[in-house]
Amino acid sequence: MYRMLRMRRRRGRLLATLALLTAACALTTSGGAATEAPSGGDGGGWGVLAAELAARAEAQDQGNGNAFTYASLAYTLAHLSPAGWKDPQARAYLRKVMALRNPDGGWGLRVPFDAFADGSTNPATTTYTVTQAVHVGMVLLDAYRAGAVGRPVVEAATRRLLRIPLVPVPGGFCVAYSAAAADDSAGYCVHNVNAGAAMYLRAVQRAGLPSSALWIRRITAYETRSYDARAHSWRYRNGKPALNDASHNALSVEAMLSLGSPAGARALRWYMAHGDPSDPRAFWIPLELASWDCRSAARRLPEIRAGLERPAVSTEVYLAQAARAAARAAAVCDH
Numbered sequence: 001m002y003r004m005l006r007m008r009r010r011r012g013r014l015l016a017t018l019a020l021l022t023a024a025c026a027l028t029t030s031g032g033a034a035t036e037a038p039s040g041g042d043g044g045g046w047g048v049l050a051a052e053l054a055a056r057a058e059a060q061d062q063g064n065g066n067a068f069t070y071a072s073l074a075y076t077l078a079h080l081s082p083a084g085w086k087d088p089q090a091r092a093y094l095r096k097v098m099a100l101r102n103p104d105g106g107w108g109l110r111v112p113f114d115a116f117a118d119g120s121t122n123p124a125t126t127t128y129t130v131t132q133a134v135h136v137g138m139v140l141l142d143a144y145r146a147g148a149v150g151r152p153v154v155e156a157a158t159r160r161l162l163r164i165p166l167v168p169v170p171g172g173f174c175v176a177y178s179a180a181a182a183d184d185s186a187g188y189c190v191h192n193v194n195a196g197a198a199m200y201l202r203a204v205q206r207a208g209l210p211s212s213a214l215w216i217r218r219i220t221a222y223e224t225r226s227y228d229a230r231a232h233s234w235r236y237r238n239g240k241p242a243l244n245d246a247s248h249n250a251l252s253v254e255a256m257l258s259l260g261s262p263a264g265a266r267a268l269r270w271y272m273a274h275g276d277p278s279d280p281r282a283f284w285i286p287l288e289l290a291s292w293d294c295r296s297a298a299r300r301l302p303e304i305r306a307g308l309e310r311p312a313v314s315t316e317v318y319l320a321q322a323a324r325a326a327a328r329a330a331a332v333c334d335h
Contacts, residue, residue, distance in 0.1 A: 045301060046290065047330035050076055053308065053323035060316040067107040068135040070096040072320035075139045078146070079327040085148035094143060097136060098153075102127050106160045106179065107136045120182035127179040130193045132161045133200035134251065139324075141203055151209065158204055161197060162212055169238065172225075173218035187239030192248045195223045195234075195255035202259055220259045223252070227263035232270045246271075246281045250288035257292055272296035275303060283307030287322060290329035297329065 054076045057069070074093035081087035085094075102108055106127025114121045137157050143149045165184045167174040174189035175197045198219035205211035226234055233243040234252050244252065253271065256264025272293045276282040283304045290297035297304075307313065308322055 045298065045334065046326045047080060047334050049301075049305070050323050050326035050330055051080055053319050053326060054080070056314070057316050057319035057323060060319070064110075065096075065316055065320075066110045067097050067100045068131060069317045069320045070094075070100070071136045071139040072317075072324040075142060076320070076323040076327040078143070078148075079331060085143055085146035091148065094139075094148060097139070104160065104179065105156055107131045108178070115177055115180075115183055116188055118182070120180075122178060122180040122182065127160065127164070129161065129164055129175050129177060129179075130196050130251075132157065132164070134196040137161065137200045138203065141200070141207060144209075145207065154204065154207075154209055158201070158210060161200070162215070167238075169222070172222040173215070174222065174238075175215075175219070187237065189238040190236065191223060191226055191234040192236075192244060192251040192255070194219055195252045195259075198223070199255035199258045216259070220256075220261055223256060223259075224261045224263045227256070227261075227267070229263075229266065232267055232274075246276065246279055247284040247288075250284050253285070253289060254292070257289075268292055272300075275300065280307065280310060280312075287329075288325045290325065291332040294329070294333035298333065 054073060057073060061069075070093045074090045074097060077087055077093065078085045078090035081090060083090075085091070097107070100107060100110065102125045104125075104127055108124070108126045108128045108131055110124055112121045112124050113126070137154075140149055140154050140157055144151065144154045161175075164179050165176045165181075167176050167184060167189045168186045169189050172189070174194045177183040177188055177190050177193055198216050201211045201216050205213070205216065223234070228234065228243070231243055233249055236242050236244050236248060243249075249267070249271070253264055253267045257268060258264075268289060271285045272289065273296065283300070283306070286297040286300040287304045287307075308319075313319070313322070
């Protein structure tokens with residue numbers, strides 16, 4: 001009973017935030033005390049979407065979520081709240097993330113997983129590169145900048161990432177999909193995961209913390225070469241011809257943008273100008289990349305909202321992921 005009351009109070013706070021954000025958007029669109037959005041801004045709407053999605057994700061939370069879910073909710077609530085990372089609920093989710101560390105100090109899925117459908121099932125305690133670097137690592141770094149976690153927390157996360165094996169790639173450089181021995185194979189270089197690792201390391205470097213310039217430089221070069229300009233995409237992984245779907249390409253594009261690769265800029269221009277009605281996941285691109293091109297993403301907000309109503313996306317982890325992306329967009333685009 002106590003847990004149910006606590007969840008209702010949390011949902012009530014999010015809905016109150018949503019009401020405030022909705023009122024703010026009304027002021028900026030109804031001829032009130034509005035000012036024109038600065039270059040890149042779209043005039044509002046992302047904060048409202050972030051609050052809606054976070055409330056939907058929290059309504060499904062049974063206390064057994066994974067680190068990706070709780071890190072995304074922590075980030076979203078911290079960036080929606082006037083208290084920032086001092087927000088009690090953002091801090092509570094951050095504590096949950098820290099409590100979900102694997103015995104080796106990393107983060108993963110909390111469930112067994114056969115990553116490449118090759119019959120080798122990774123244990124529930126496996127540390128995954130994308131979880132370590134992007135899903136959790138980028139949130140920890142954001143919290144560190146705000147004083148919500150100490151420097152040793154981020155440094156430990158970075159050291160664990162740098163201990164993940166490298167996949168043998170002729171003429172390239174690729175971090176394995178996970179720390180599991182079964183995922184350390186030449187054909188198992190997953191391009192968005194590799195790019196995400198470099199994006200995190202570059203962000204850590206910019207924050208003045210220990211990183212790896214070698215990994216950043218070599219991954220950036222390899223992923224830039226791996227971009228298929230005619231297909232506007234990367235392959236999902238080496239050894240297979242299949243291209244990334246939209247949700248996986250979003251991370252590759254964002255990473256290449258943050259790393260200063262020309263492949264990122266080219267891909268961003270194409271994806272923001274072209275939807276794909278045949279791909280029900282196409283909305284992830286303008287959602288995840290909204291903070292890089294506010295105006296183009298705003299034009300596709302109806303598509304994004306429609307995509308987020310699909311049953312396949314209406315799960316706690318996807319809603320939390322989408323909320324985090326919308327919160328990132330709000331910080332840049334809602335003016």
